[in-house]
Every structure is written in C-alpha cells, then in structure tokens.
Amino acid sequence: MPALPAPERASAPAIRRELWLRSMFDFYATGIRTQIQTQFQYPAATYMYTLGMVAEPVIYLVVWTTIAKSQGGAVQGIGTAQFAAYYIVWTFVRAMNIVFTPYGWEWRIREGELSGHLLRPLHPIHYDLAWFAGHKVPWLVMYLPIGVGLTLIFHPALHPRPLEIVVFLIAIWGAYLIRSLNNFILGMITIWTTRASAIFEVWFLSELLLSGRLLPLTLMPHWVQSLSNWLPFKWTFYFPIESLVGDMSNIELVKGLGTQLLWIGVCTALMRGAWKLSVRHYSAVGN
Amino acid sequence: MLRPVAGVVEVSGLTKVFRVPEREAGLRASLRSLVNRQWREVRAVDGISFEIEAGEVVGFLGPNGAGKTTTLKMLSGLLYPTSGGGSVLGHVPSKRERDYLRRMTLVMGNRNQLQWDLPALDSFELNRAIYRLPREDFLRTRDELIELLDVGDLVRKPVRNLSLGERMKVEVVGSLLHLPQVLFLDEPTIGLDVTMQKRIRNFIAEYNQRHGATVLLTSHYMADVEALCKRVIVIHHGRILFDGSLSSLGDRFAAYKTIEAVLADGARITLKVPKHETSEATARLLAEHEVHDLTVEDPPIEDVIEQVFATEATA
Amino acid sequence: MIRSFRLAALYFRLGALNELQYRANFFVALFQSALAVSVGLVVLALVYSHTTTLNGWKQPELMVVLGVQILLGGIIHATIQPNMQQLVDEVRDGKLDFALTKPEDAQVLISLRALRLWQFTEVISGSAVIGVGVYRIDAGLGLWRSLAFVALLLMGALLLYCFWLILATGSFWIVNMWFLSDLFEGIYQVGRWPIGVYPGWLRYSMSYLVPIGFAVTVPAQALTNRLGWETVVIALGFGAALVVFTRWFWRFGLKRYSGASA
Numbered sequence: 001m002p003a004l005p006a007p008e009r010a011s012a013p014a015i016r017r018e019l020w021l022r023s024m025f026d027f028y029a030t031g032i033r034t035q036i037q038t039q040f041q042y043p044a045a046t047y048m049y050t051l052g053m054v055a056e057p058v059i060y061l062v063v064w065t066t067i068a069k070s071q072g073g074a075v076q077g078i079g080t081a082q083f084a085a086y087y088i089v090w091t092f093v094r095a096m097n098i099v100f101t102p103y104g105w106e107w108r109i110r111e112g113e114l115s116g117h118l119l120r121p122l123h124p125i126h127y128d129l130a131w132f133a134g135h136k137v138p139w140l141v142m143y144l145p146i147g148v149g150l151t152l153i154f155h156p157a158l159h160p161r162p163l164e165i166v167v168f169l170i171a172i173w174g175a176y177l178i179r180s181l182n183n184f185i186l187g188m189i190t191i192w193t194t195r196a197s198a199i200f201e202v203w204f205l206s207e208l209l210l211s212g213r214l215l216p217l218t219l220m221p222h223w224v225q226s227l228s229n230w231l232p233f234k235w236t237f238y239f240p241i242e243s244l245v246g247d248m249s250n251i252e253l254v255k256g257l258g259t260q261l262l263w264i265g266v267c268t269a270l271m272r273g274a275w276k277l278s279v280r281h282y283s284a285v286g287n
Numbered sequence: 288m289l290r291p292v293a294g295v296v297e298v299s300g301l302t303k304v305f306r307v308p309e310r311e312a313g314l315r316a317s318l319r320s321l322v323n324r325q326w327r328e329v330r331a332v333d334g335i336s337f338e339i340e341a342g343e344v345v346g347f348l349g350p351n352g353a354g355k356t357t358t359l360k361m362l363s364g365l366l367y368p369t370s371g372g373g374s375v376l377g378h379v380p381s382k383r384e385r386d387y388l389r390r391m392t393l394v395m396g397n398r399n400q401l402q403w404d405l406p407a408l409d410s411f412e413l414n415r416a417i418y419r420l421p422r423e424d425f426l427r428t429r430d431e432l433i434e435l436l437d438v439g440d441l442v443r444k445p446v447r448n449l450s451l452g453e454r455m456k457v458e459v460v461g462s463l464l465h466l467p468q469v470l471f472l473d474e475p476t477i478g479l480d481v482t483m484q485k486r487i488r489n490f491i492a493e494y495n496q497r498h499g500a501t502v503l504l505t506s507h508y509m510a511d512v513e514a515l516c517k518r519v520i521v522i523h524h525g526r527i528l529f530d531g532s533l534s535s536l537g538d539r540f541a542a543y544k545t546i547e548a549v550l551a552d553g554a555r556i557t558l559k560v561p562k563h564e565t566s567e568a569t570a571r572l573l574a575e576h577e578v579h580d581l582t583v584e585d586p587p588i589e590d591v592i593e594q595v596f597a598t599e600a601t602a
Numbered sequence: 603m604i605r606s607f608r609l610a611a612l613y614f615r616l617g618a619l620n621e622l623q624y625r626a627n628f629f630v631a632l633f634q635s636a637l638a639v640s641v642g643l644v645v646l647a648l649v650y651s652h653t654t655t656l657n658g659w660k661q662p663e664l665m666v667v668l669g670v671q672i673l674l675g676g677i678i679h680a681t682i683q684p685n686m687q688q689l690v691d692e693v694r695d696g697k698l699d700f701a702l703t704k705p706e707d708a709q710v711l712i713s714l715r716a717l718r719l720w721q722f723t724e725v726i727s728g729s730a731v732i733g734v735g736v737y738r739i740d741a742g743l744g745l746w747r748s749l750a751f752v753a754l755l756l757m758g759a760l761l762l763y764c765f766w767l768i769l770a771t772g773s774f775w776i777v778n779m780w781f782l783s784d785l786f787e788g789i790y791q792v793g794r795w796p797i798g799v800y801p802g803w804l805r806y807s808m809s810y811l812v813p814i815g816f817a818v819t820v821p822a823q824a825l826t827n828r829l830g831w832e833t834v835v836i837a838l839g840f841g842a843a844l845v846v847f848t849r850w851f852w853r854f855g856l857k858r859y860s861g862a863s864a
Binding site: 049056058071 | 644653778788
C-alpha cells in the first residue's frame with residue numbers, strides 16, 4: 001500500500017441525504033401513484049383479468065350451494081347465504097392478496113431486472129410491495145360493479161360488526177404482506193434451479209387446500225384444520241374472510257391480527273436470510 | 288468517511304472462472320449427462336491488475352468475450368471474483384455496501400433500468416427516493432442532465448415509446464441523478480446511429496469535466512475510445528495485453544506506417560511500409576519523384592487492434 | 603390450402619423434435635399432471651364427504667367429468683393454446699408478416715405450427731381418470747357410446763379451438779391481450795363440474811358463449827349414459843355454425859389487419 005494519499009478531486013460533491021423514512025415514504029407514494037396511472041390506462045384488460053379471477057370462487061360457490069340444497073339447506077351449519085357471503089368476500093380478499101408471481105422471476109432474471117436491482121441501494125421487495133399495492137386501487141374500483149352484481153345474484157348473508165370491519169381492513173393488508181413475502185421467497189428458488197416451477201406447484205396446491213381458498217376450513221377434515229393452524233396459508237385467505245363473514249369473538253379477532261403479525265415477522269426473517277444466500281449464489285455463478 | 292486511496296479503482300489479480308456444463312449432441316450423450324455431468328472451466332477474466340486515478344477516463348478495448356463486461360460486473364458488485372480483488376473508492380464491490388452503491392453507477396448499452404411503461408420523469412422520481420436525494424439537489428441535477436442531453440420533450444413519454452437512441456439518453460440521465468463519482472459504462476453506444484454516438488460521447492466528456500467523475504468505458508467502437516480516452520486498456524481472453532496511452536498503443540503494436548503522397552502530375556499514391564523502412568522509403572520516394580505533398584501516418588487504430596488480437600489468437 | 607397443411611405439418615414435426623431434446627421436461631410435465639389430477643381427486647373427495655350426489659351425478663360419474671376436463675385441457679395446452687398465444691404475441695409485436703401475403707391459408711398455418719409436446723401427459727392422466735371412473739360406474743360401455751364419446755370429444759376440442767381463435771382474432775382490434783391465458787384458465791375451471799350445476803344464465807353462457815358445456819359435459823354424458831339425441835344434434839349443429847363463423851371472423855380480422863398498416 002502506498003504511503004502518501006492522493007489528493008481528492010475538489011469538485012467531488014458532498015452527498016447530502018434525506019431521512020430514510022422520508023425516502024421510503026416517497027418511494028412507495030411514487031410507486032403506488034404510477035401504478036394507479038398505468039392500470040387505469042387499460043380498463044378492458046383489467047376487466048378481463050378480473051373476470052377470470054372471479055370465475056374461481058363463483059364455481060366453488062355454485063358447487064357448494066348445490067350440495068347445501070341437496071343436504072336440506074346447509075352443510076355443517078353453513079347455509080347458501082353464508083356460502084355466498086364467504087365466496088363474495090373471497091373475491092375481495094383475493095384481489096387484495098394478488099402479488100408478484102414466483103413464475104415471474106424467470107423473466108426477471110432473464111431480462112436483467114434482477115441485476116438492475118442489485119446495482120441500486122434498495123431491496124427489490126419494496127418494488128413488488130409498492131407495485132402491487134398500487135394495482136389494488138384501480139382493480140378495486142373496477143371490481144365494485146362486479147361485486148355488486150354478485151351480491152344481487154347470490155344474496156349473501158353479510159352483517160359485520162364495526163370491529164369486524166376494522167379488523168378486516170387491517171387483515172387484508174396483513175394477508176398482502178404475508179403472501180408478498182412468501183412469493184418472494186419462492187421466486188428466489190429460480191436463482192438456484194431451473195425446475196423451480198415444480199416446487200411452486202406443490203406450494204400453490206398446499207395453499208389451495210390449507211388456506212381456505214378452496215372452501216371454508218371448517219369443512220375440511222380435522223387433521224387438515226390442525227395442520228393449517230401451523231402454516232401461514234390460513235392467514236392469507238381464511239382469516240380475513242372469516243373476520244368479516246364469520247362470528248369470531250373480539251378476542252379471536254385481535255389474536256388473529258397478532259398471529260398475522262407473527263407470520264409477517266417470521267416470513268420477513270426467512271426472506272432476508274434467503275435473499276443473502278441467493279444473492280451470493282447469483283453473484284458467484286454468473287449473470 | 289473515506290480512507291485516503293492512491294487510486295479510485297484498484298484491481299489486483301482479478302480472476303473470474305465460470306463452470307459451464309458440457310453439452311454434447313446425441314441421445315446417448317444426453318442420457319449420460321443426466322447421470323454424470325461434465326463441466327469445463329471458462330476463464331473469463333484471468334488475473335488482471337490495474338489502477339485508475341480519480342477523474343481519469345479509461346477505455347477498455349477488446350473483442351466480444353474478452354472479459355470486459357465481466358470485469359465491469361465485478362467492479363460494480365454484480366459478480367464475485369473467483370480470486371484476486373478489487374477496490375473502488377475504498378470499498379470492496381462484492382460487499383455491495385449501500386454507501387458504495389450510492390457513489391457509482393453501471394450503465395449497460397441495450398439494457399433498460401428505467402420502468403418500461405412509465406414516463407422517464409416518473410422513473411427519475413423513483414430513483415430520487417431510492418438514492419435518498421434531497422429535492423432541490425435532485426431537481427438541479429435532473430434539469431442539468433436533461434438539458435445537457437437535450438431530452439426535455441422525451442422525458443414525459445413512456446420509455447417504451449422511445450427509439451433506441453432516445454432510450455439510451457434517458458437511461459443515462461436516470462443513472463446519473465445521484466451524481467456518482469465512478470461511472471462504469473458497458474458498450475454505451477452500441478446499436479446507436481452516428482449522431483447519437485457523438486452526442487453520448489460529448490456528454491460523457493462534459494460530465495467528466497464538470498464533476499470530476501472517474502469513467503471506465505468498454506466498447507468495441509474505436510471512435511468511442513479515440514474521442515474520450517487518453518488511456519486505454521486492451522483486454523483479450525481475459526488478460527491485459529496493453530495498458531497505456533492511445534498513442535503509445537500505435538507505437539508499440541503498429542507494424543507499419545502509411546505514406547501518402549501527391550505527385551507533380553496530380554496522382555495520389557498510398558504506400559504501406561514496414562515501420563523500420565519508413566525513412567528509407569520516404570527518401571526514395573522524394574528522390575525518384577517530384578512530390579508536392581507528403582504525409583506519414585500511423586495506421587488506423589482499428590487495424591492495430593485487429594493485428595494485436597490476431598497475433599494473440601494464434602499465440 | 604394443401605400446401606399450408608404441409609407447411610404446418612413441417613412446423614409441427616420440427617417442434618416435436620425440438621421438444622424431444624428436453625427429456626427432463628417430460629418428467630416435470632408428468633409430475634405436474636399428477637399433481638393436477640391429485641387436486642381434482644381431493645376436491646371430489648371433499649365434495650362427496652358432504653353429499654352423495656351432485657345435481658344427480660355420483661362420484662365416479664364426476665370422475666369421468668374431471669377426466670374429460672383434464673384430457674381436453676391437455677389437448678388445449680399442447681396444441682391450441684401455444685398457437686393462439688403465439689398469434690396474439692405476433693400481432694402485438696407486428697410480426698404477422700406472412701399472413702399479409704396469403705390470407706386464405708394463414709389460418710391453417712397459425713393454428714398448427716406451435717406444439718408443446720409434453721403437455722400430452724395431461725391427455726394420458728385424463729384418460730386414466732376417465733378409465734377409473736368408467737370402471738367404477740360399472741354400467742358397461744358399448745361401442746356406440748364409446749364412438750359417440752370420441753366424436754363429441756373431438757367436437758369439443760374443435761369448439762374450444764374456435765373459441766380461442768375468436769378471442770385471439772380480437773387482438774387485431776385490442777392489441778394487448780396479455781390476460782388471455784389467465785382468463786381462459788379461470789373460466790375453463792367451469793368445466794370441472796357438470797354444466798347442469800350452474801344457474802340458468804351461467805349455464806347458457808357456458809354452453810354457447812364459452813362452449814365449455816358442450817366441450818366437457820356432453821362427452822362425459824356420452825360415457826355416463828345421459829346422452830340424448832337432442833343434445834348430440836344441437837352440439838353438432840352448434841359446432842358447424844361456430845366453425846363457419848370463426849372462419850369468417852378470422853378472415854374479416856385479417857383483412858382489417860393487412861388493410862390498415864401494422
């Protein structure tokens with residue numbers, strides 16, 4: 001090492017910096033705003049996508065309503081109006097928990113977007129979180145007539161208490177965070193193997209059965225219900241839906257939010273660890 | 288706080304080896320490869336060392352696959368070196384420290400880092416938040432860059448609606464908003480038309496003048512290097528063949544000189560003579576003919592470089 | 603016309619040869635279709651844990667419906683969807699050049715050139731499910747009904763092909779149709795269950811607007827002995843009409859595309 005330091009160039013500017021919190025707020029605000037603007041440019045496409053999305057719960061609803069009717073009006077205490085309420089709120093919860101798909105990581109890596117993120121001092125999860133949060137606004141606005149239509153057709157039994165509404169509004173964002181984190185972790189698997197899609201399929205199959213996405217968890221066998229209590233899936237579908245539709249006590253509602261918070265913490269820690277390892281692997285094998 | 292450094296970029300024995308799976312054609316080979324994967328090593332960068340001072344504009348020359356992009360990726364933290372090391376502005380790039388990322392930028396020609404569907408201005412806002420730039424500083428820098436590159440009417444259009452050259456210009460604006468002290472430019476003029484190439488070159492020179500930034504530029508266009516770089520590093524097969532000024536490149540590697548003469552009867556002749564025979568040939572020419580104009584020139588740098596690579600390829 | 607078929611056959615063969623290189627994809631596709639079948643069977647088990655018949659259909663009969671839906675899905679994912687997706691992408695990127703020169707045989711070419719060979723594993727798994735279902739129905743399967751099944755299955759594939767092509771032709775007007783595959787996958791799930799389950803307006807739209815009812819339920823009816831002659835006649839008539847309409851709409855759209863500048 002040379003002993004004498006070379007003189008610094010006089011014109012190198014001193015870097016002033018904003019508060020971290022202020023910058024994060026600005027980033028999210030800009031990201032959300034720009035996504036709202038972009039999404040509103042393509043209303044037809046958004047409607048088509050929403051239509052495809054709504055098909056899933058409507059099918060479930062029709063099937064379970066048919067079963068309920070053949071069983072004398074209810075299945076294990078859940079009547080047609082309750083099923084309608086469950087699945088209509090389902091569509092709202094589903095719109096809220098749509099996040100960046102792990103299948104998109106293959107594209108992300110191939111197009112160099114991941115490298116771009118690595119060059120900048122911001123964790124890419126913030127992009128995904130801001131982007132999809134921004135998407136929610138136009139989607140929900142355009143979904144409103146569909147929701148009204150579904151209500152008129154299927155006559156749901158929906159009488160939420162004020163606390164339930166508050167918990168619901170918080171829980172849908174908790175679900176959003178949990179699902180964003182989990183999908184991000186899944187997506188990183190693409191850095192390690194090209195056969196990641198097989199793993200995704202297993203994950204989404206588990207989610208279908210254990211989250212309340214397919215049907216209310218109370219209709220699943222008992223062992224499935226116990227299993228779902230130990231996994232994050234339930235907190236992305238069943239809990240938000242039930243908080244509005246079901247008859248949870250105040251304590252259960254608050255405990256539910258607490259469990260969501262716990263899962264957010266766990267998934268964040270997992271995501272950070274997996275990210276460190278994945279970046280190291282990505283940078284070692286070439287990109 | 289920076290510790291005093293001798294050079295802004297210090298690279299020592301930097302090496303990058305890739306393991307690439309062997310793929311053979313044929314049924315038997317692919318079945319065999321399911322069980323027993325064969326790998327071979329590609330030494331993309333093989334023990335290079337150099338130092339760059341603050342404010343220098345250095346050109347990396349080399350054919351495709353020479354190791355230029357790999358070197359830049361290692362210096363920007365995208366790739367981990369297999370062995371050897373580098374430090375930029377006192378930081379180890381592969382640590383990807385936030386402070387380091389805020390003081391450098393990597394611009395890759397033909398790659399977009401701006402948001403595709405948004406007007407460039409929105410992407411700039413995102414960058415402002417990402418780099419935590421105070422608003423007044425940001426606006427000042429942004430407007431200065433927009434003016435320098437003359438993209439005022441382009442920044443409101445979605446990036447996907449811009450032509451290749453226009454996109455490159457706004458990409459450059461976006462990547463300099465945080466006034467980095469070190470610029471890594473990987474083929475910044477690739478695919479652009481001649482006018483656009485000149486604009487980008489002028490801009491880089493201007494930026495270097497105004498802000499004293501250190502620039503490491505790779506290209507296989509000689510014109511880029513001739514216009515911008517006093518110093519040139521020639522790289523081939525991952526190794527440095529030459530590190531010095533552009534003029535001495537010709538001195539060292541040029542095998543011949545070109546003599547152009549205009550004779551009394553108006554005829555123009557061009558002679559290519561081996562370097563050591565230049566004075567003899569010139570003397571003979573002047574003796575045997577009536578010469579009205581005479582120039583002795585180095586061969587174009589392209590030819591020199593081509594020569595260098597050709598000899599290295601066979602070596 | 604013949605030349606277009608031959609050209610399409612060439613593309614097809616090249617595509618198949620290309621796919622055969624990636625043997626690993628076969629195992630992945632097999633795994634994925636096994637997973638899909640498992641989900642379907644689990645859902646059926648759940649449904650039948652709470653009831654004995656669904657709209658008059660018993661469990662093995664519903665297995666047949668599931669099998670038909672998967673089988674047909676395999677045909678769609680292997681041959682129809684990749685072609686339609688490619689068409690939509692090319693229209694969006696302005697690369698549909700050859701169609702401008704020969705409008706009348708372009709339809710054949712764009713419909714047959716792409717192939718995802720390994721999706722045929724779904725045809726295998728779907729057939730297996732149908733086989734188990736038919737076996738458990740235990741009512742025996744006559745020659746006529748089997749033939750009717752195959753004919754109606756092919757008719758169903760043709761109907762869905764027409765449906766896809768009509769949607770894809772829409773991209774001549776609405777350039778960006780990125781949602782098409784997602785939309786179809788979502789709506790195709792309707793075919794999981796016999797069309798009679800759905801309330802009136804939904805049933806009609808899923809039969810005539812999006813011909814899933816005809817494509818999935820009707821062949822399943824053939825195998826489960828619910829098929830009436832009226833259904834067959836309506837299905838065939840509808841199919842013929844749809845093919846004619848699709849052809850006309852495609853040529854209409856193509857003329858517009860080549861008339862206006864790309």
